[in-house]
Structures are given as C-alpha cells and as structure tokens.
Amino acid sequence: MKKAKVLLVDDDGIALLVHKKMLEGYSHVITATNANDALELIKKDSSIAVIVSDQYMPEMNGIELLQIVRTMAPAMVRIMITGFADLDVAMQAVNMGNVFRFLMKPCCKEDLVLAVADGIDKYCKITGGTLEHEVLTEQLTEREREVLIMLGNGFTSGEISLAMGITIGTVKTHVNHIFGKLEVNSRIKAVARAKKIGII
Incomplete structure (x- = not known):
C-alpha cells in the first residue's frame, strides 16, 4: 500500500x-x-x-x-x-x-x-x-471501481459481465484484484470496506 x-x-x-x-x-x-x-x-x-x-x-x-x-x-x-x-x-x-x-x-x-x-x-x-480513501482510490483501476460499484448494488458476475461487455472470467479477475487491494476475502466484506472508507 x-x-x-x-x-x-x-x-x-x-x-x-x-x-x-x-x-x-x-x-x-x-x-x-x-x-x-x-x-x-x-x-x-x-x-x-x-x-x-x-x-x-x-x-x-x-x-x-x-x-x-x-x-x-x-x-x-x-x-x-x-x-x-x-x-x-x-x-x-x-x-x-x-x-x-x-x-x-x-x-x-x-x-x-x-x-x-x-x-x-x-x-x-x-x-x-x-x-x-485516497490510497485505495489511486490503487484501484477505473474498471475495478466500476465492478466494485456494481457489487455494491448487488449485481452478480453474470450481470456485471453483460453490463460491461466483458467475460465472466474477466469479471472474476477484477474481483480478485479488488479483494487483494482491499485486503478482504469476500464480496460482502469488499463492499462493506469500500463503503466504510467512502469509495462507494
């Protein structure tokens, strides 16, 4: 970090x-x-x-x-x-x-x-x-921030894939990168952490 x-x-x-x-x-x-x-x-x-x-x-x-x-x-x-x-x-x-x-x-x-x-x-x-907030916002790519916002809105990997025009595999890659940068191991924790520090 x-x-x-x-x-x-x-x-x-x-x-x-x-x-x-x-x-x-x-x-x-x-x-x-x-x-x-x-x-x-x-x-x-x-x-x-x-x-x-x-x-x-x-x-x-x-x-x-x-x-x-x-x-x-x-x-x-x-x-x-x-x-x-x-x-x-x-x-x-x-x-x-x-x-x-x-x-x-x-x-x-x-x-x-x-x-x-x-x-x-x-x-x-x-x-x-x-x-x-500043550190993590700089670390996340624009695509990762988009995926994170959609996770926060309850979208599934399939729905994110369709909405962003990318494969489910690419969505999962973004999600894994988000987990690593936010130091969490689940979608629920990622969204909770992002909300806590004001990213979403």
Missing part, C-alpha cells in the same frame, strides 16, 4: 538526509531546506499528512512556519525538531504552532519513526480515513 507523505524541513542538509533515511521505509518522504520552499510544496500537495520542521532556520523559523501551516492545512500534523534544549521554544511551539510532538537533535530513529507514525495515525483520525 502507498505510504503516507511526510514533509521534512531543515536547512542542515546532513540532518535532512539522515532523517529522510530513517523514515524512508515507513513513509513517502518529501524534503525542503527552508520554510518558503516547504510552504510552496504544501500549496501544491494537499495530501501531506505530517510535517517535521527544524526550529532554527534563516528567514523563517520553525514556530513561524508551523503557525502558517496550522492555518493553511489544519489537518496536517506538526512536529518540531531542534538541536537546542530550550523550554521557551518548546512552549511557543506547542502554544503557537499547536505542535503534536517536540523532538531533540540528535534524534534517534526509534523516536522519530514513532513520532511520525503517531502523527500519521492522528492525521487519519482527523480526516476520517481520507488518507486510506
């Missing part, structure tokens, strides 16, 4: 690379080396689930960036990471940017992965499963 998108923002290229490597197996990582580039990426892509921003960057710091992100993309979960143990910064980040987690550099892989995983879970709850 396609991974959730995570935006890393840090003017330290080495830290950016290290943190990207830590997260690559768990999420689809996008990077920016400054706040303005990060905001441009967010404008172009509304499906980013989590942003992890450094605090001390030129032109615009992390708190200022996360404040703007809070307004631009309220559902995006905001995580702050910084190399300076500053309680005032932490409080500002929480109060002004409504930050979900506050991490300290150097940040170990376990802490970063856990914080981002929790952030993705929170994003999915906020959006009511929008991420899952």
